[in-house]
Amino acid sequence: MQTGNNALAHVLQSSRADQKVELSLEGRDGEEMVALRYSTWTEGLGWSCQKTIRLDAEQLDELHRAVTVARHRINRRRADAGQPVQSAQVIQLPTVA
Numbered sequence: 001m002q003t004g005n006n007a008l009a010h011v012l013q014s015s016r017a018d019q020k021v022e023l024s025l026e027g028r029d030g031e032e033m034v035a036l037r038y039s040t041w042t043e044g045l046g047w048s049c050q051k052t053i054r055l056d057a058e059q060l061d062e063l064h065r066a067v068t069v070a071r072h073r074i075n076r077r078r079a080d081a082g083q084p085v086q087s088a089q090v091i092q093l094p095t096v097a
Contacts, residue, residue: 009037017041026054034060 009024018041026033036053055063075085 020047028054031056 009022012021012023014020020039020041022035022037022039024035024037026035034055036055037049038051039047039049041047079085
């Protein structure tokens with residue numbers, strides 16, 4: 001999938017078929033930003049973007065740290081409850097052409 005800035009989007013897998021999150025790189029005013037788009041599916045309308053969050057490099061680093069901490073806490077709670085723990089997946093980030 002292409003965005004308006006020629007950056008490939010990566011769709012994050014979800015357990016719900018009617019929701020998706022896309023991650024793409026955008027160039028704005030000479031600066032690269034990451035855009036996270038949350039979309040929902042509606043019959044008769046199709047995919048509709050509900051929210052877009054744009055992050056600069058500094059914010060992206062902070063988000064990465066926060067997500068890593070949250071993932072470790074969830075995995076620890078699951079392991080303590082005897083549930084299987086999923087390993088982390090590495091995704092290929094899109095590049096700006």
